[in-house]
Amino acid sequence: MLAEIITIGDEILIGQIVDTNSAWMAQQLNAAGIRVKQISSVSDQKAHIITALNEAQQRADIILITGGLGPTKDDITKTTLAEYFGVGMRRDDDALENVKQIFARYNRPLLEVNLHQADVPANCEVISNKNGTAPGMWFHENSKVFVSMPGVPFEMKYIMDEAVIPKLKAMFQLPYIYHKTILTVGEGESFLAERIADIEDALPAHIKLAYLPKLGSVRLRLSGYGDNEAQLTKEVNDQANRIIERVSNVIAADDDIALEKAILDKMAAQQLTLSVAESCTGGYLSHLFTQHAGSSQVFLGGTVSYSDELKKSILGVQEETLWQHGAVSRETVNEMLNGALLNFKSDYAIAVTGIAGPGGGTPEKPVGTVWIAVGNATGKLIKTYSFGNKRTQNIERTATAALGMLNTLLADVNK
Amino acid sequence: MLAEIITIGDEILIGQIVDTNSAWMAQQLNAAGIRVKQISSVSDQKAHIITALNEAQQRADIILITGGLGPTKDDITKTTLAEYFGVGMRRDDDALENVKQIFARYNRPLLEVNLHQADVPANCEVISNKNGTAPGMWFHENSKVFVSMPGVPFEMKYIMDEAVIPKLKAMFQLPYIYHKTILTVGEGESFLAERIADIEDALPAHIKLAYLPKLGSVRLRLSGYGDNEAQLTKEVNDQANRIIERVSNVIAADDDIALEKAILDKMAAQQLTLSVAESCTGGYLSHLFTQHAGSSQVFLGGTVSYSDELKKSILGVQEETLWQHGAVSRETVNEMLNGALLNFKSDYAIAVTGIAGPGGGTPEKPVGTVWIAVGNATGKLIKTYSFGNKRTQNIERTATAALGMLNTLLADVNK
Numbered sequence: 001m002l003a004e005i006i007t008i009g010d011e012i013l014i015g016q017i018v019d020t021n022s023a024w025m026a027q028q029l030n031a032a033g034i035r036v037k038q039i040s041s042v043s044d045q046k047a048h049i050i051t052a053l054n055e056a057q058q059r060a061d062i063i064l065i066t067g068g069l070g071p072t073k074d075d076i077t078k079t080t081l082a083e084y085f086g087v088g089m090r091r092d093d094d095a096l097e098n099v100k101q102i103f104a105r106y107n108r109p110l111l112e113v114n115l116h117q118a119d120v121p122a123n124c125e126v127i128s129n130k131n132g133t134a135p136g137m138w139f140h141e142n143s144k145v146f147v148s149m150p151g152v153p154f155e156m157k158y159i160m161d162e163a164v165i166p167k168l169k170a171m172f173q174l175p176y177i178y179h180k181t182i183l184t185v186g187e188g189e190s191f192l193a194e195r196i197a198d199i200e201d202a203l204p205a206h207i208k209l210a211y212l213p214k215l216g217s218v219r220l221r222l223s224g225y226g227d228n229e230a231q232l233t234k235e236v237n238d239q240a241n242r243i244i245e246r247v248s249n250v251i252a253a254d255d256d257i258a259l260e261k262a263i264l265d266k267m268a269a270q271q272l273t274l275s276v277a278e279s280c281t282g283g284y285l286s287h288l289f290t291q292h293a294g295s296s297q298v299f300l301g302g303t304v305s306y307s308d309e310l311k312k313s314i315l316g317v318q319e320e321t322l323w324q325h326g327a328v329s330r331e332t333v334n335e336m337l338n339g340a341l342l343n344f345k346s347d348y349a350i351a352v353t354g355i356a357g358p359g360g361g362t363p364e365k366p367v368g369t370v371w372i373a374v375g376n377a378t379g380k381l382i383k384t385y386s387f388g389n390k391r392t393q394n395i396e397r398t399a400t401a402a403l404g405m406l407n408t409l410l411a412d413v414n415k
Numbered sequence: 416m417l418a419e420i421i422t423i424g425d426e427i428l429i430g431q432i433v434d435t436n437s438a439w440m441a442q443q444l445n446a447a448g449i450r451v452k453q454i455s456s457v458s459d460q461k462a463h464i465i466t467a468l469n470e471a472q473q474r475a476d477i478i479l480i481t482g483g484l485g486p487t488k489d490d491i492t493k494t495t496l497a498e499y500f501g502v503g504m505r506r507d508d509d510a511l512e513n514v515k516q517i518f519a520r521y522n523r524p525l526l527e528v529n530l531h532q533a534d535v536p537a538n539c540e541v542i543s544n545k546n547g548t549a550p551g552m553w554f555h556e557n558s559k560v561f562v563s564m565p566g567v568p569f570e571m572k573y574i575m576d577e578a579v580i581p582k583l584k585a586m587f588q589l590p591y592i593y594h595k596t597i598l599t600v601g602e603g604e605s606f607l608a609e610r611i612a613d614i615e616d617a618l619p620a621h622i623k624l625a626y627l628p629k630l631g632s633v634r635l636r637l638s639g640y641g642d643n644e645a646q647l648t649k650e651v652n653d654q655a656n657r658i659i660e661r662v663s664n665v666i667a668a669d670d671d672i673a674l675e676k677a678i679l680d681k682m683a684a685q686q687l688t689l690s691v692a693e694s695c696t697g698g699y700l701s702h703l704f705t706q707h708a709g710s711s712q713v714f715l716g717g718t719v720s721y722s723d724e725l726k727k728s729i730l731g732v733q734e735e736t737l738w739q740h741g742a743v744s745r746e747t748v749n750e751m752l753n754g755a756l757l758n759f760k761s762d763y764a765i766a767v768t769g770i771a772g773p774g775g776g777t778p779e780k781p782v783g784t785v786w787i788a789v790g791n792a793t794g795k796l797i798k799t800y801s802f803g804n805k806r807t808q809n810i811e812r813t814a815t816a817a818l819g820m821l822n823t824l825l826a827d828v829n830k
Binding site: 010011012013014015016017018019020022023024025026027028030035036037038039040041042043048051052055070071072073074105106108111113114131152154210212275276278279281282283284285286287288289290291293294295296299300301302303304305306307309310313314343344345356357358359391392395 | 427428429430431432433434435437438439440441442443444445450451452453454455456457458463467470474594603604605606608609615623624625626627628636638671690691693694696697698699700701702703704705706708709710711714715716717718719720721722724725728729758759760771772773774801803805806807808810
């Protein structure tokens with residue numbers, strides 16, 4: 001079963017936004033056993049959209065379209081789809097009710113232009129969009145499925161998860177695909193590959209292994225293709241367990257979850273609490289934890305002590321330590337860790353300090369120099385890293401390294 | 416002058432990587448006066464690549480192709496291009512020398528498979544790639560330009576900057592395109608559209624206005640197309656100024672920058688400092704500020720006081736306030752703000768507290784209830800919002816709302 005994705009909107013074609021929707025949609029489709037043949041980004045022009053629809057439906061069975069559904073004049077997807085299918089427009093009662101409810105909830109006056117959000121091509125089935133005023137639209141024409149969705153990522157994702165993927169699964173006889181993901185941290189892709197080379201070489205043809213590296217952590221994804229769900233699941237899980245046993249020292253989770261979520265889960269199970277003292281990561285570590293529901297059970301909070309003053313006043317770092325060793329040093333990060341454990345009264349803490357760049361580097365401590373400490377009342381790990389000269393990467397790599405260190409410490413404690 | 420971008424490779428189609436190359440290339444092309452008509456991601460299959468080339472050259476004058484130039488068997492771009500143009504392959508001396516130098520530099524043995532990196536279609540002009548073994552290739556056939564480049568971002572960017580853009584500028588008489596973006600916060604897309612409807616309707620045909628909304632902020636982008644650079648720039652800026660004057664109360668920047676960067680820039684210009692007391696945003700606000708280089712000039716840091724204990728110990732929120740009004744209340748956020756200003760010694764502070772969800776809601780304070788305070792020694796704004804039941808959105812919307820309130824307060828102070 002083949003699909004194509006068409007994204008509509010000039011903002012992608014002028015490079016103002018990066019199209020992250022398509023990769024997410026491709027992941028969901030692949031997981032459901034549907035291959036993506038082509039992804040096309042086209043302009044907000046009727047003739048161009050129609051050409052793209054014609055080309056896509058010649059190659060694929062399912063055409064997913066995002067974008068161009070806003071209330072303003074440059075949004076022409078709906079009228080173009082109506083023209084493409086040779087139908088008129090109708091005002092959909094459910095979509096209208098949804099628009100009214102959303103405006104009522106936010107206490108905003110409902111303008112005429114907003115009512116048009118409920119207008120859809122006459123031949124579509126409306127898919128409810130609880131997160132926005134633009135409805136999703138499902139068309140079944142000439143044995144092909146066309147779905148039009150808003151380009152706003154969380155609206156598109158809701159419609160995909162709640163309606164599009166389930167409807168496609170119900171409609172088509174899709175092959176069974178079972179994915180099992182193992183999350184590792186602290187070892188590079190090629191080293192992992194060496195350690196499990198014999199397991200990988202001995203995999204049966206219908207099970208594939210992919211390495212998905214991302215800034216210091218590597219996901220190993222086993223994908224099995226077959227018809228017998230129970231047998232395939234067991235086969236893939238057996239292979240996964242062989243890998244987990246082999247590289248157990250770098251395993252963070254035997255599931256496709258975020259690294260920080262794996263840590264939150266482990267700590268929650270042991271009723272442990274965590275606090276942070278962040279400098280160069282500037283709140284990013286806290287944000288990683290707190291984006292997850294239920295994180296408050298483990299994560300108490302902490303400080304973003306970007307200035308030396310706050311390192312002293314909130315964490316109790318000594319003036320003399322900063323003066324003698326500098327803010328980016330083993331001594332400072334150690335005092336930051338101790339300050340967090342003492343003041344924030346958590347079981348474990350993470351402290352980071354470093355030079356994210358692009359300014360602030362010196363010959364001895366170039367941009368990318370980072371010190372990280374993790375620990376509890378009885379044990380700690382302190383390490384330094386050199387991450388290079390890109391600010392965003394330095395922040396992300398520092399966070400991943402800190403999470404990896406905490407993962408190691410928690411594993412050692414439980415041995 | 417129209418261009419199309421074709422990216423070749425299954426890793427985009429299975430959603431393993433997000434295509435960031437195309438947005439970057441589109442930016443460079445637009446800045447050079449070349450409009451991008453379509454961006455297509457296609458699979459590593461000869462027939463599919465040839466179809467994509469045929470479709471693109473019917474719509475555009477310039478076709479830029481990335482990917483599929485590696486040494487492994489699934490990389491077939493070069494032989495496909497040779498077939499497309501009906502020519503054979505030749506080994507290029509300069510490209511071969513480059514491959515040899517790169518292998519010598521890294522002390523790696525040169526395998527036969529690596530020599531093939533210097534093989535190119537006979538009709539191409541080779542573009543040197545100093546960052547990798549795959550050469551860029553420039554084709555001029557049937558009055559169309561085709562350029563093939565590696566998909567590795569820093570190799571592609573080098574070839575674009577050093578060769579492709581300069582060659583295109585030398586070859587074509589390019590129109591001038593001027594984009595001007597206005598960043599607004601605090602008013603929805605349709606309300607903005609109503610307020611400036613007459614300005615939009617009166618725009619000349621060669622100037623277009625686009626609305627780019629994102630969780631509480633809306634970018635207004637004017638794009639002008641013409642030949643006379645000075646005149647066009649003035650025309651677009653005049654239109655932008657009319658819009659800015661009309662909706663001045665919601666303007667954050669007259670430039671295409673992030674909202675928090677606009678605030679950092681304004682505060683840096685006035686040598687003002689900022690701290691935060693975050694609860695439900697959990698470090699996200701701090702992260703927004705600190706991702707920007709130079710933020711430490713303004714942003715001192717603050718606390719992620721996720722637990723009630725930390726609200727008391729770090730910010731000095733009163734036990735009685737929490738007990739009587741709850742952690743999510745006007746009284747608590749007010750004390751958080753006062754605590755931040757007092758303890759972190761910044762000119763301005765932001766305090767947020769709310770129920771991000773999915774747990775923690777009550778009938779009186781459902782998930783999505785948020786209190787935000789921004790202020791300095793002499794003035795403050797305190798507001799409550801109801802953002803709904805999605806955790807990630809609640810965090811992002813709260814941050815945007817807080818930034819909008821600070822933007823308003825800074826504007827009022829400067830009146």
